[in-house]
Amino acid sequence: MSKEILEVLMHSTPAEARQRLNLSARDLDAQVLQLTASLNGQDDSPEGQAVIAYTTARSYESAAEANGTSGPLNYAPEIRELRDWVCRYYRAQQQQYLTPEFLEQARQSFNEEEFLAGLREIEATGGVDIKDLLDEPEQEVTPRE
Amino acid sequence: MSEPSDKTVPYWVSYSEIVRNELKKLIARAAERGLEAQVRAAARKMDERLHIYPQFGDPLADLSLAPGQLRIATFPPLVVKYALYEDKRLVIVTIPIATLSHSGL
Numbered sequence: 001m002s003k004e005i006l007e008v009l010m011h012s013t014p015a016e017a018r019q020r021l022n023l024s025a026r027d028l029d030a031q032v033l034q035l036t037a038s039l040n041g042q043d044d045s046p047e048g049q050a051v052i053a054y055t056t057a058r059s060y061e062s063a064a065e066a067n068g069t070s071g072p073l074n075y076a077p078e079i080r081e082l083r084d085w086v087c088r089y090y091r092a093q094q095q096q097y098l099t100p101e102f103l104e105q106a107r108q109s110f111n112e113e114e115f116l117a118g119l120r121e122i123e124a125t126g127g128v129d130i131k132d133l134l135d136e137p138e139q140e141v142t143p144r145e
Numbered sequence: 146m147s148e149p150s151d152k153t154v155p156y157w158v159s160y161s162e163i164v165r166n167e168l169k170k171l172i173a174r175a176a177e178r179g180l181e182a183q184v185r186a187a188a189r190k191m192d193e194r195l196h197i198y199p200q201f202g203d204p205l206a207d208l209s210l211a212p213g214q215l216r217i218a219t220f221p222p223l224v225v226k227y228a229l230y231e232d233k234r235l236v237i238v239t240i241p242i243a244t245l246s247h248s249g250l
Contacts, residue, residue, distance in 0.1 A: 059155045059197055068152030070233050083198065090194070090201040097219040097245060098203050106217050106226065107205050111240075115228070116210070118161035118239020127159025127237070133169055134189045 027078040030054040034085050048089060055082040156229075158195045158236040167241035171250065178249055180222070187220040188242070194218070199229045199236045213237075222248030 009017045030051055037048035062073045075083065121127075151157070160168075168188065175184040194201065202216030205226065213230040222244045228237040244250040 056197055060153060063155045064153045066152075070235075072231060072234065073155060083200075087198050087201040090198060091203065094203075094219045097221065097224075098217065103203060103205065103217065106224075110205060110215065110226065115215075115239050118163065119210075119228070119237060121161050121163075122159045122237055122239065125162075128162055128165050130160050130165055130168055130188065130192060133165065133172065134185050134192065 024078070026054070027058075027076065027082070030058075030082055031078060034082060037089075038085070051082060052086050052089070055079065055086050059083065154196045156196050156199050156234050156236050158192065158199075158238065161237075161239040164238050164241050171242065171244070175250055180249060183222065184250070187223045191218070191220040191223060191225055191242075194220075195225075195227060195236045195238075199227070202227065202229075219245065221245055222250055 008020055012020060033047045033054075034051045037045050037051055058079050059073075059075075062075055062079070066073055172181060172184055172188075175181045199216070202218035202225075205215040205217050207214055208228055211230060212232060213228045215226060215228055217224065217226050219225075224243040224245060225238060226240045226243075228239070229235075230237070
């Protein structure tokens with residue numbers, strides 16, 4: 001058990017301590033799954049998907065606890081490790097597209113002026129959402145004559 | 146910048162108007178080519194992932210104005226460049242979403 005958890009338990013009520021231990025047990029389960037997925041080395045394995053689902057849920061819990069305050073979220077070390085693993089997992093999936101040549105081209109084509117103009121617009125307006133575009137029903141297309 | 150409306154997301158994601166407009170055009174173009182469902186699914190996945198795991202994109206450059214990083218990610222057939230500001234839990238997308246070559250778009 002990590003020092004941090006011991007510290008929390010020593011300063012918690014019995015109910016809080018029980019809740020914290022349950023959470024730690026779930027985190028540990030997820031870490032075992034993560035290890036299994038890594039050892040199997042399979043994309044989209046059930047273990048990998050379970051780790052992602054669990055880590056995502058825990059990330060949302062941390063965000064809800066922060067209740068809209070800005071600044072980095074306070075993840076438990078176990079969750080931070082799981083998040084790193086998920087990011088590596090996703091990064092590995094896109095490596096076939098992001099070749100060194102592709103990345104170099106993307107770096108060179110980056111237009112800082114264009115980026116800054118967009119940034120200023122977002123600072124002024126708060127930016128826009130795209131969810132409504134993505135949830136629209138599919139368009140009916142009239143075939144071109 | 147305005148207060149984020151959704152307080153429960155790990156990262157706030159803001160798009161510029163031009164990104165939204167260009168995405169709308171891209172979806173229309175995809176519809177003409179029978180790829181609308183694929184593009185919408187990819188964009189949904191992109192939006193969801195940027196809200197939770199924005200660190201997964203490959204770093205392209207450090208940004209000079211604020212301690213942020215420019216990253217790139219693919220959601221075939223889409224390619225997105227975005228800025229990640231860890232200290233604010235903020236992701237900014239100001240460059241129109243592109244498509245992979247040979248994607249038919």
